[in-house]
Amino acid sequence: MSVILSAQHVSKSFSVRQNEDVMALRDVNLDVYEHEFLCLLGASGCGKSTLLNMFAGFTPPSQGDILLRSSPITGIDPRCGMVFQSYALFPWQTVRKNVEFGPRMKGLPANECRSIAGRFIEMVGLRGFADHYPAELSGGMQQRVTLARSLAADPEVLLMDEPFAALDAMTRHVLQEELSRIQRESLKTVVLVTHNIDEALITSDRIVVMSPHPGQIRAVITNDLERPRNIDVQLSAAWGELKKEIWSLVAGDVSLHAS
Template identity: 50%
Template sequence: MAEAVAVRPLIETRGVRREFVLDGGERVLALDGVDIEVHDKEFVCLLGPSGCGKSTWLRLVAGLDEPTTGEILYKGEPVKGPGRERGMVFQEYSLLPWRTVAENVALGPEFNGAGKRERREMAMDYLARVGLEKFADAKPHELSGGMRQRAAIARALANDPEVLLMDEPFGALDAHTRVLLQKELLRIWELDRKTVVFVTHSVDEALFLADRIVVMTAHPGHVLEDIRVKFERPRHRSVAGYGEMTERIFALLESGEQEN
């Protein structure tokens, strides 16, 4: 019987350490020896308290920053800068206010040389996926916060990345809109199963969304535990074991605070 061939992770960070030097010369250690793997088509949530380095790690994987020491690999190759295969969605919507929603979504195809008609068709396709096709010609200020975040997700998808890196994209939204967009994100993810890495400090959000939850300690951040979430989708917060898992993760976070 032939041996099973191990599948290499899509993203690997090995011993990643990131230290910042402040204007006054003070050194601040944000990440301290972080080892994380993310496999193809996984939905992974990076969970931890504010200031634990979650967003720093995401920016390193996106190629927007460099580690002080350690390795960041994508498909086995070192990450040396941003790439269209890694799409980023920020907490701030970062839509260009002078462009329509469709024109914002079409930015990636435009940079890649697509013609005007093709760009419009692609923008409309991705706006339909997030339920915003009727607002294609609106300006960002005419949309609600939740709608602007949908547009930002559509813009990232229109560049056809292999991975969506999402930095607390729902953190600024009210509780009701946040739950609605969590469900919307999972619906979109089910369409083509792109790999998603989602940064959050909400235990409930991580449990509702993720295949795996990587729990990080407080500053300086390192991995405390990697948890596989076995609840079937679609998920309901009333399912047996959901409350117990929530309590377990809160206990881990508390122990991570004490550790540092």
């Protein structure tokens, strides 16, 4: 497998007060492979979102290198698309126009933009809603639009920062399974930040478990659970054993953060 994203001896510090820095990440080394679904998982304060923001080009490392296809990331790069917790849709535009945004910015013909938008609206399960406005949709449906818009822009890597955290448990579960399906269909490389072990198990090929203060990689776990990962898989002994293994790695950090 070829490496598409890489963090090489990456550390990141932030200034919080005069003459006082806080180290968010220390000496992180990580390769992300093309077409894989990788989850960054850990307690709050372990640097998951910081690492994701460096992959997106939003912030540079204090030390080390962030590489996209072996070249340093020096700023925001359209080859890396970001999906946030908030839906970030244009409220004055329809679902179709929102999804067409990326292709339009590339200067593609109107009929091609419409065709691309239609394909991804269909892929995320929103057939029949292309002419609706965001305010007419539920939160889960709005996040589907956000995902469709990100895919339509055709990034090489899709970066996702807890995109389902604001949704109710049942909607979140459905969208986790949908995201797993969409990633397999589109063959996009996905890096997902999550606090949720079940979410990581549903979606990922590999799970990077991070520890806090400062953020470091504690373990990288290959997820070989049977696909598609539905309720039957989640009730299996293999699911339970893998969840127990991951929980043993993060339980102390969660307790420390909560105290």
